[in-house]
Amino acid sequence: xxxxxxxxxxxxxxxxxxxxxxxxxxxxxxxxxxxxxxxxxxxxxxxxxxxxxxxxxxxxxxxxxxxxxxxxxxxxxxxxxxxxxxxxxxxxxxxxxxxxxxxxxxxxxxxxxxxxxxxxxxxxxxxxxxxxxxxxxxxxxxxxxxxxxxxxxxxxxxxxxxxxxxxxxxxxxxxxxxxxxxxxxxxxxxxxxxxxxxxxxxxxxxxxxxxxxxxxxxxxxxxxxxxxxxxxxxxxxxxxxxxxxxxxxxxxxxxxxxxxxxxxxxxxxxxxxxxxxxxxxxxxxxxxxxxxxxxxxxxxxxxxxxxxxxxxxxxxxxxxxxxxxxxxxxxxxxxxxxxxxxxxxxxxxxxxxxxxxxxxxxxxxxxxxxxxxxxxxxxxxxxxxxxxxxxxxxxxxxxxxxxxxxxxxxxxxxx
Ligand code: FAD
Numbered sequence: 569x570x571x572x573x574x575x576x577x578x579x580x581x582x583x584x585x586x587x588x589x590x591x592x593x594x595x596x597x598x599x600x601x602x603x604x605x606x607x608x609x610x611x612x613x614x615x616x617x618x619x620x621x622x623x624x625x626x627x628x629x630x631x632x633x634x635x636x637x638x639x640x641x642x643x644x645x646x647x648x649x650x651x652x653x654x655x656x657x658x659x660x661x662x663x664x665x666x667x668x669x670x671x672x673x674x675x676x677x678x679x680x681x682x683x684x685x686x687x688x689x690x691x692x693x694x695x696x697x698x699x700x701x702x703x704x705x706x707x708x709x710x711x712x713x714x715x716x717x718x719x720x721x722x723x724x725x726x727x728x729x730x731x732x733x734x735x736x737x738x739x740x741x742x743x744x745x746x747x748x749x750x751x752x753x754x755x756x757x758x759x760x761x762x763x764x765x766x767x768x769x770x771x772x773x774x775x776x777x778x779x780x781x782x783x784x785x786x787x788x789x790x791x792x793x794x795x796x797x798x799x800x801x802x803x804x805x806x807x808x809x810x811x812x813x814x815x816x817x818x819x820x821x822x823x824x825x826x827x828x829x830x831x832x833x834x835x836x837x838x839x840x841x842x843x844x845x846x847x848x849x850x851x852x853x854x855x856x857x858x859x860x861x862x863x864x865x866x867x868x869x870x871x872x873x874x875x876x877x878x879x880x881x882x883x884x885x886x887x888x889x890x891x892x893x894x895x896x897x898x899x900x901x902x903x904x905x906x907x908x909x910x911x912x913x914x915x916x917x918x919x920x921x922x923x924x925x926x927x928x929x930x931x932x933x934x935x936x937x938x939x940x941x942x943x944x945x946x947x948x949x950x951x952x953x954x955x956x957x958x959x960x961x962x963x964x965x966x967x968x969x970x971x972x973x974x975x976x977x978x979x980x981x982x983x
Pocket of ligand 1: 854
C-alpha cells in the first residue's frame with residue numbers, strides 16, 4: 569500500500585517516471601516477481617502504455633486501432649495493484665528527500681525511483697519550422713495529428729532517412745500520397761546500417777514511387793495563407809511542394825529534471841551495469857540511459873529500441889527484488905516497410921568488413937558485419953532464419969571466414 573507522507577501526497581516503494589515501454593516493463597516485471605511493495609507508474613501522456621513502434625507502421629496507416637496497440641488492457645492495470653498516474657509530467661527531482669514534483673504542483677515520494685522517460689523528437693530549427701502541418705512522430709498525439717490531416721493531404725515531404733522516416737514514407741505512399749523523402753547524408757540508414765542495406769531500401773522505396781533525395785539539406789520552409797506549410801526549399805535551390813511535412817531526425821533524451829538534480833550525464837543519464845544513476849536509489853532505463861555496452865566495444869551509448877527498454881527494465885526489477893543482475897543483452901531491432909521485415913542483431917557501428925549473404929534481388933538476404941574478423945552484427949531482410957541463428961554468432965563474437973558466411977546454402981548455426 570502507498571503511504572501518506574507529510575508534505576507529499578503519497579509515497580511509493582517504487583516510483584516509475586515515464587509510462588512507455590521501459591517504465592511499463594519494470595512494473596510488469598515487478599508484478600511477475602510478486603514484489604511486495606507499492607508501485608506507481610507515472611507518465612505525462614494521457615494514455616496507458618502502448619506499443620510505440622506501431623505509430624509509424626500499422627497505427628499510422630490505419631490498419632490497427634489504438635486498443636490493439638495497448639501493452640495491456642485498462643482492466644489489467646486496474647486489477648494489478650499498480651497505481652497508474654497519467655497526465656503527470658515530472659519537472660523536478662529531490663534526490664536527498666526522495667520525492668519528485670510534477671508540472672501540476674503535485675509531489676510523490678519514493679523509496680526507489682526509476683527514470684524511464686525516453687526522448688523528445690528533434691525539431692528542424694530553420695525558417696518556417698513553426699508552420700501548421702509540420703510534425704514529428706514520437707507519441708500517439710503526434711500520430712493522431714498526422715492522421716487527422718491526411719485526408720486533406722496529397723503531397724508529403726519526409727525529412728530524415730532513418731528507420732522512422734522510411735517507415736512513414738512506406739506507410740503513406742501505400743495510402744496513395746505523393747511522398748518525397750529528404751536525407752542529408754549520401755544514403756538512407758547511414759548511421760545504423762551498411763551500404764548494401766541502404767541501397768536496397770532506396771531502390772525499394774523508389775520502386776514504390778517515393779522520390780528520395782540524398783545529400784539534400786533543408787534550407788527553409790515556406791507557408792501559404794493560414795500559416796500552413798506549402799513547400800520546402802533545399803540547399804541546392806530545389807523547391808518541394810507539400811501539404812504535410814514530417815520530420816524524423818532523431819531524439820534528445822528527456823533527462824533534464826534528473827540532470828538538474830545532479831545526475832551525471834550528457835547525451836543521456838549515465839548508468840552502471842545495474843542501471844543505477846549517480847544519484848542514490850535512482851535508476852534510469854530505456855532510450856534515456858547511457859550505458860557501457862559490450863557489443864559496442866564497451867563504449868557508452870544509448871540504444872533506442874524496445875529490446876533495450878525491456879531488458880534494462882528486467883534488470884532493474886530483479887535488482888529491486890534483491891536478485892543480482894547486470895545488463896549485457898544482445899541488441900536487436902526490427903523495422904517493417906512494405907512487405908519487408910528487417911531484423912537487426914548486434915551493433916554494426918565500427919565494422920571493418922561487410923559480407924552479403926544471399927541475393928538482394930530475391931528480397932531475402934542478410935548483411936553480416938565483422939570487426940577484426942569477428943561477427944558483430946547482422947541485418948536480415950526477410951531472412952528470419954539468419955536472424956535467429958546469427959544471434960549466437962554475435963553473442964559469442966565468433967571469428968568466421970567471410971567465404972563461409974556468404975554461402976547462403978550453409979546454415980549459420982553450423983558455423
Ligand atoms: P518511451 O517509450 O518513449 O516512453 C517514455 C515515456 O516517458 C513517454 O510516454 C514520455 O512521454 C514520458 N515522459 C517523458 N518525460 C517525462 C516526464 N518528465 N515526466 C513524466 N513522463 C515523461 N523500436 C524498435 O525496437 N523497433 C521499432 O520498429 C521501433 N519503431 C519505432 C517507431 C516510432 C515512431 C518510434 C517513436 C519509436 C520506435 N522504436 C522502435 C523505438 C522504441 O519505441 C523506443 O526505443 C522505446 O519506446 C523506448 O522506451 P522508453 O520507455 O525508453 O521510452
